[in-house]
Amino acid sequence: MTTTGSVPDTAADTAGRRALILVLDGVGCGEAPDTAAYGDSGSDTIGNVARAVGGLDLPNMARLGLGHIAPIPGVEPAAHPIGAWGTLLPRSSGKDSTTGHWELAGLHLAKPFPTYPQGFPSSVIEAFERATGRPVIANCVVSGTAVITDFAEQAREAGAWIVYTSADSVFQIAAHEESIPLSELYRACEIAREQLVAPHDVSRVIARPFVGTSGAWKRTANRRDYSLQPPGETLLDALAEAGIPRAGVGKVDDLFAGRGITSRHTVDNAEGVSALLEWLNSAPRGFCFANLVDFDQLFGHRNDVRGFQGALEAFDRALPSLLAALREDDLLFITADHGNDPTTPSTDHARERVPVLVAGARVRGGSVGERDTFSDLGATVADWFGLSWRGRGTSFLPGLLHA
Structure with missing residues (x-):
């Protein structure tokens, strides 16, 4: 050189x-x-x-x-x-x-990663539900703090995942740490990452754990990102x-x-x-x-x-x-x-x-x-x-x- x-x-x-x-x-x-x-x-x-x-x-x-x-x-x-x-x-x-x-x-x-301004297609959500054994609620475009405020109580009662996205190419999964163990949330993210291939090859799947009670929800530091290779x-x-x-x-x-x-x-x-x-x-x-x-x-x-x-x-x-x-x-x-x-x-x-x-x-x-x-x-x-x-x-x- x-x-x-x-x-x-x-x-x-x-x-x-x-x-x-x-x-x-x-x-x-x-x-x-x-x-x-x-x-x-x-x-x-x-x-x-x-x-x-x-x-x-x-x-x-x-x-x-x-x-x-x-x-x-x-x-x-x-x-x-x-x-x-x-x-x-x-x-x-x-x-x-x-x-x-x-x-x-x-x-x-x-080309940019795909984004979902109307939420994810039903085929994507249904495949994720079958593979993880839990239902999904939300499936909307919203901020991470707002989605917890709006859906946390419902998610805890139903044992459901809160799935949401943003203007970025992300499939975000929120769950209460006391209702769904972190290990299960992380495994769900791994499943989503395996499933989300072209044309739904989002840039990242993100684990968004939170804690707290109604009116006092708080996201924790246990976030994890799962990127494409x-x-x-x-x-x-x-x-x-x-x-x-x-x-x-x-x-x-x-x-x-x-x-x-x-x-x-x-x-x-x-x-x-x-x-x-x-x-x-x-x-x-x-x-x-x-x-x-x-x-x-x-x-x-x-x-x-x-x-x-x-x-x-x-x-x-x-x-x-x-x-x-x-x-x-x-x-x-x-x-x-x-x-x-x-x-x-x-x-x-x-x-x-x-x-x-x-x-x-x-x-x-x-x-x-x-x-x-x-x-x-x-x-x-x-x-x-x-x-x-x-x-x-x-x-x-x-x-x-x-x-």
Whole structure:
């Protein structure tokens, strides 16, 4: 492999290298060229949140270059940035987490996953009922909190599954943990995943357990996602073939159907950051793929602007601990998988470009530009580890590092 500057020539040169892709789930940064085609005109998650609250306090991401990416009230362009910055454009069809993570890992989808704005066909529901031995109620398009409020009591009395979906390609199954054991809920999700093949090959089946009593229902942290297998080679496959260790934090392993990675599942962003610090302080080499989901799950989908602001500012306060744990041969990439603008009427994901911030002792401050696809990030990580694989992306590593 031909290289430039300090980019490694051989796998031996990469023996002690580490890389971390940290996905801030749903934190987009403005319209993509095809945003209007997805019905998301005007979406700009981080910019609109900043405008709605009169400015964001994100000094540490600003030091990495966030203020150079786009106008964000409260986030000024750093005079002497310590990181690199840019944006990634989505090229796969779709705007869900699976599609976004797969594209980050070098895989493009030619057509979006199927969605069900009228609920699932009776043939799908009846097959699921027969296989699981329980009836289904709801089968509608609704938010996860509303569906529990509306159907939890009925579900407990009938011993039924609450099945629902959203604008995303998801088959969600809610059940009360005291009425239906978690093991049975998870097995039901596995059954649904086996049944939901083309043309009903939804992106994810999601277990949505909850607890509580009437008027005080609460979803628990025992969510599980069951994704389709990626239909082509990903960064994780290439790293596995090369014998490079891989670790995950959050729902990443679920999004890749466990192929090439296992994850430590976390209950919130704070625990996710703690898990990242543990990896940074202990892993001798390798790659970590992490997802912090609170931005999307707790605040974007609920149009909670102040909650979204709080999550961004809490992450920013935690960022110095991650930066301090980086070693000389580490690269930290902070990015997103799609948008989820809480200021718009929609409660669903938004088709947006996403930011990329890069930190590390060998990173020169400056712009990596507007990249043509999320997959450029996966290609850059592969390049860092001395692999020839690039997926659907182009590496920007040579221009990222000090000569």
